[in-house]
Amino acid sequence: MSGPRVPSRRSSAYAWLVTAPLALFGFTCFVISLRADERWHQAWLGGVVLLIGAVLANVTVTHIVIGRQSYNMVITEIPLVLGLYFVPPASFIAAMTAAALVTNVRSMESTKLWFNVARQAASSSAALVVIALLPDITGPGPTTWVILFFAVMTSVVVSHVAVAGVIALVQSRHAGRQALTAGMPTLAIAAINIIIGLVFLIAIEANRWAVVLLAALVLAMILVFRSFAGIFRQHRTLTEVYELTVALRDETGTGGLPDVLLGRVRTLMRSEFATLWLPVQGRHPEVLLTSRVDDNAALFDISPTPSVLRDRVMETGRAVSVGSEFDETADLRDLLRAKRLRDIVAVPLRSGQITIGTLEVVNRLGSYTTFRDADVQVLETIAAHVAGAVENSRLVDRLRYDAYHDRLTALPNRRRIIDALAESVTVRAEDEVVAILLFDVDGQRNVNESMGHAAGDKLLVEVAERIRGIADSGALVGRIGGDEFVVTLRTASIEATIELATQMRERLRGPMAVGTLTLDVDTAVGVSVYPDHGSDPETLLQRAELAANAAKVLPYGVQPFHPALESRAVRRLGIAADLRRAIDNDQLEVYFQPKVTLADRHVLGVECLARWVHPAHGEVAPEDFVAVAEHTGQLARLTEVVLTAGLRHCKAWADADRPLSIAVNLSARTLLDSRFPDLVQELLEEHRVEPGQVTFEISEPGMLSDIERVLPTLYRLRDLGVRLSVDDFGTGASSLGYLRQWPVHEVKIDDTFVQGMATDSGDLAIVRAIVSLAREFGLTVVAEGVESELTLELLEEMGCEIGQGYLFSRPLPFERLEAWLSAQTEPESTPTGEVRRLRAVI
Numbered sequence: 001m002s003g004p005r006v007p008s009r010r011s012s013a014y015a016w017l018v019t020a021p022l023a024l025f026g027f028t029c030f031v032i033s034l035r036a037d038e039r040w041h042q043a044w045l046g047g048v049v050l051l052i053g054a055v056l057a058n059v060t061v062t063h064i065v066i067g068r069q070s071y072n073m074v075i076t077e078i079p080l081v082l083g084l085y086f087v088p089p090a091s092f093i094a095a096m097t098a099a100a101l102v103t104n105v106r107s108m109e110s111t112k113l114w115f116n117v118a119r120q121a122a123s124s125s126a127a128l129v130v131i132a133l134l135p136d137i138t139g140p141g142p143t144t145w146v147i148l149f150f151a152v153m154t155s156v157v158v159s160h161v162a163v164a165g166v167i168a169l170v171q172s173r174h175a176g177r178q179a180l181t182a183g184m185p186t187l188a189i190a191a192i193n194i195i196i197g198l199v200f201l202i203a204i205e206a207n208r209w210a211v212v213l214l215a216a217l218v219l220a221m222i223l224v225f226r227s228f229a230g231i232f233r234q235h236r237t238l239t240e241v242y243e244l245t246v247a248l249r250d251e252t253g254t255g256g257l258p259d260v261l262l263g264r265v266r267t268l269m270r271s272e273f274a275t276l277w278l279p280v281q282g283r284h285p286e287v288l289l290t291s292r293v294d295d296n297a298a299l300f301d302i303s304p305t306p307s308v309l310r311d312r313v314m315e316t317g318r319a320v321s322v323g324s325e326f327d328e329t330a331d332l333r334d335l336l337r338a339k340r341l342r343d344i345v346a347v348p349l350r351s352g353q354i355t356i357g358t359l360e361v362v363n364r365l366g367s368y369t370t371f372r373d374a375d376v377q378v379l380e381t382i383a384a385h386v387a388g389a390v391e392n393s394r395l396v397d398r399l400r401y402d403a404y405h406d407r408l409t410a411l412p413n414r415r416r417i418i419d420a421l422a423e424s425v426t427v428r429a430e431d432e433v434v435a436i437l438l439f440d441v442d443g444q445r446n447v448n449e450s451m452g453h454a455a456g457d458k459l460l461v462e463v464a465e466r467i468r469g470i471a472d473s474g475a476l477v478g479r480i481g482g483d484e485f486v487v488t489l490r491t492a493s494i495e496a497t498i499e500l501a502t503q504m505r506e507r508l509r510g511p512m513a514v515g516t517l518t519l520d521v522d523t524a525v526g527v528s529v530y531p532d533h534g535s536d537p538e539t540l541l542q543r544a545e546l547a548a549n550a551a552k553v554l555p556y557g558v559q560p561f562h563p564a565l566e567s568r569a570v571r572r573l574g575i576a577a578d579l580r581r582a583i584d585n586d587q588l589e590v591y592f593q594p595k596v597t598l599a600d601r602h603v604l605g606v607e608c609l610a611r612w613v614h615p616a617h618g619e620v621a622p623e624d625f626v627a628v629a630e631h632t633g634q635l636a637r638l639t640e641v642v643l644t645a646g647l648r649h650c651k652a653w654a655d656a657d658r659p660l661s662i663a664v665n666l667s668a669r670t671l672l673d674s675r676f677p678d679l680v681q682e683l684l685e686e687h688r689v690e691p692g693q694v695t696f697e698i699s700e701p702g703m704l705s706d707i708e709r710v711l712p713t714l715y716r717l718r719d720l721g722v723r724l725s726v727d728d729f730g731t732g733a734s735s736l737g738y739l740r741q742w743p744v745h746e747v748k749i750d751d752t753f754v755q756g757m758a759t760d761s762g763d764l765a766i767v768r769a770i771v772s773l774a775r776e777f778g779l780t781v782v783a784e785g786v787e788s789e790l791t792l793e794l795l796e797e798m799g800c801e802i803g804q805g806y807l808f809s810r811p812l813p814f815e816r817l818e819a820w821l822s823a824q825t826e827p828e829s830t831p832t833g834e835v836r837r838l839r840a841v842i
Helices: 014-038 042-060 077-086 088-106 108-134 142-170 173-182 182-205 208-253 257-269 307-316 327-338 373-404 413-423 444-451 453-470 492-510 537-551 564-576 576-584 622-631 635-655 676-687 700-705 709-720 734-740 753-756 761-776 789-798 812-824
Strands: 062-066 069-073 271-280 289-291 295-300 321-322 344-351 354-364 432-443 478-480 484-491 511-516 516-529 558-561 589-597 601-616 618-620 660-668 694-699 723-729 746-750 778-785 802-803 824-829 833-838
Touching: 014 088, 014 108, 014 142, 042 077, 042 088, 077 088, 077 108, 077 142, 077 182, 088 108, 108 142, 142 173, 142 182, 173 182, 182 208, 208 257, 208 373, 208 516, 257 271, 257 289, 257 295, 257 354, 257 373, 307 321, 307 327, 307 344, 307 354, 321 327, 321 354, 344 373, 344 676, 344 824, 354 373, 373 413, 413 432, 413 478, 413 484, 413 537, 432 453, 432 492, 432 537, 444 453, 444 576, 453 478, 453 492, 453 511, 453 516, 484 492, 484 537, 492 516, 492 558, 516 537, 537 558, 537 564, 576 601, 576 622, 576 635, 589 635, 589 812, 601 824, 618 622, 622 635, 635 660, 635 694, 660 723, 676 709, 694 709, 709 723, 746 753, 746 761, 753 761, 753 778, 753 789, 761 778, 812 824
Parallel strands: 516 558, 601 660, 660 694, 694 723, 723 746, 746 778, 778 802
Antiparallel strands: 062 069, 271 289, 271 354, 289 295, 321 344, 344 354, 432 484, 432 516, 478 484, 511 516, 589 601, 589 802, 601 618, 601 833, 824 833
């Protein structure tokens, strides 16, 4: 939208403080001249000739623009010289004043018009005063030359002083001094014109017919001068356009494009206003900036251009020019006059076939000039360069934006988060900490695999919107990885941060629509704070990620960082190479934990468990080296080592007529390997073990995460004749109804429920429900974590068939297992053969 016209610094009415004295002086001199020469009206022909000559001299103009004013280089000194010599004083003042009125009446506003008329009357009168004070003029001799030279120079000086005075009064003293200084070169031109006028005077005095030759000479001089001025203007325009394009190129991407552009365009086009308008486009806001001739360095967010004219440019994609030289837009001239504007040129900024804005110039400076077709062409040339600069600037801005933002969610990316944290940690307050909350989205991978990456992307966008909506207004929300989001802000303490993280996680939970499905999405939140958990952004983010990984196994899902998490992660990284060597060198041990039937206390089998004693770190937790094996591609070999050891001992027990089955844990990643069933078959045949003596235990949460992909392998294993067990049952988010679909033979109740069932009614109810439904489905139920007689009795009462736990035995190496079997069991004959029966549970 266009705004109102920018007002002048002072009202133009102040010009009358100069105009009135000038008019009074001119009028007084005219009256005195009338009384001194009663026959002035008899010289009317000379006055008419002088009027015509002065009008012709005034329209032969070259313009010098300073501030809001245009200074005119004219040849009026020539008719001044001739008029002072040939025309009576009263007629001289009347003719020169009338000439000023004629040449200015159509092109100036009233205040400026009357100032110029009064200035001409006063300067002409000043010349007559000089002549009156000097000796009388007698013939075209040297004395006459000197008198006329000083008289005309006085007229020129008075005129320039009057212009400088009114500029200083209306605008500023500085502008007035500029005008006075800029007008000094015109004194030299005036001196040359006076000399030419004196030559004309001498020629006319010698022969009146010399007027014809002199007129032809003047006409030739005007044509040559105008031709030279046109060439000079073209050269200057080309130079300024080139300098402007260089400046635009240098400013691309720096944000200073309007500052460089508008002042130069206004100067080049000699306009009062120059405006750049770019409408809203995408994430780029509207730009409306105007440079005004009075304020060389300032840009305003308003423009005098009527909005209807700008709309026409945008609709047609063509330049719209309004002024006396443009007949095709005559319908808009009344609109300009209503806004007190003379002329306007607005050209489109085009990017390909699309108009992205306009470049506008308003009010050509100078009393006798207006915008022409050549000016439109120049402005269109500039607009082509400006459009390219705008597009390049937006491209640079886009590249800079993309470098610091996530393309999918438009959130700040890791680089931007690190830069923001680097700034935040430089400011430390005693009662504040810089908090990093890292949200790890659970289940996004499942959405990708089951519904496609497009659905996964929609889920991430929805999560991003939710986090942005629940985050504090002073927080910075970003996405630093595939399913990892970060919120950074200042909080009172780490305790306040944990409380905030818990609240945000709860608010983030809930159903999210992804396509036609509604999913329940959960997150794990890791927390780190500056300065407690690190002093640099990378460390703070790394430790927040460690905490988020640890939070995944917590029921409340929020974990602050503590050093143990990092030492464990570093330890895992350090043992990766050592684990490979341990597997290659057969340095892993396999322990065995007995499984006992609860009804008759028969030891029917063992669970095979890998153990590793590191030469430097000592005993390594199974979850640590199993995680390392999984992430370094060694899990298949680790599984093969445990299975091979179990099969070897299983064969030995069978050969000794005391058969024991074996159970081996499998990862869901192992089940994704289509070659694993073939390996199992080869090992069974190699060790000559019946498939029914082998049970594979698969963790329920691991199975759920890839159920569609692991089912084919499960069916192949079942077809081999091995038994399949759902381990850690009850910790996943599945329905018990899934047991109907899985090709499994038993469920193994997680030890957290078994250990708590004696004291927690909720755990007791869960165990009872699992046992009841599993029996309904014809599945064997195994309870792990049996550690007390009371627990044993409750399980036996429910109908649970098999137990495993410290009440019977800890996991034991093979030699100690053999000793345990000899000491704690005794042989018992059964229809299926001899078994080992516990003597007593101690």
